Amino acid sequence: MSDPRVIVALDYSSAEEALAFSRRVSPALCRLKVGKELFTIAGPGLVDTLAQRGFDIFLDLKYHDIPNTVAQACKAAAARGVWMLNVHALGGRAMMQAAREALDSGTRRPRLIAVTVLTSLAAADLREVGIEGPPETAALRLASLAHASGLDGVVCSAQEARALRARLGPPFLLVTPGIRTATDATDDQKRIVSPAMAIESGSSYLVVGRPITRATDPLAVLNSINTEIAVAISRS
Secondary structure, X not given: OOOOOEEEEOOOOOHHHHXXXXXXXXXXXXXXXXXXXXXXXXXXXXHHHXXXXXXXXXXXXXXXOOHHHXXXXXXHHHHOOOOEEEEEHHHOXXXXXXXXXXXXXXXXXXXXXXXOOOOOOOHHHHHHOOOOOOHHHHHHHHHHHHHHOOOOEEEOOHHHHHHHHHHHOOOOEEEEOOXXXXXXXXXXXXXXXXXXXXXXXXXXXXXXXXXXXXXXOHHHHHHHHHHHHHHHHHHO
């Protein structure tokens, strides 16, 4: 695939496991996501190694701090050659704009997206932290703020993708976790959809972790998901 839609979440506890997985797949079939646990354990050297193997890397560290701190962190991530990185939209407009401006000043500009509402959160969870209403309403408000702040897209549930796509237009990236096939366990995700449903709803990229990384044959599962995505794209 010239533009792989699947981003495999490397939810491993060691660099060795992540590198072993990378040898079983191809940059032509997927991109890779390095999150907090793996980055804390393995450090930026793992990101460099995976990039050297030809993979586009989504550095999923969800920066959320004062504007200058986030801007400098984004600049440091860009220097590692990552393809995509993210911040929390709840950091506000000034923080997101500072992050965007820091990346615009560099020679290699990764895609910058914002986290709206985590897919592990339901309405009751949001209410406990002072956010009233359904997750979809909060996600639409935060995605609109990210769009207005000049970001390239957002992380959101695929259940919210259709409304976000209608409001924010096709160039805006919608990166959706919580993707499960019919036979997968839901794990700790509460708002999940199938790969085909996500694409048909307007998702740009699908983050898939355990259904692939814990499979007996990860490549077969990845190929199956890519086939499902291709069929959904052909129908849209």
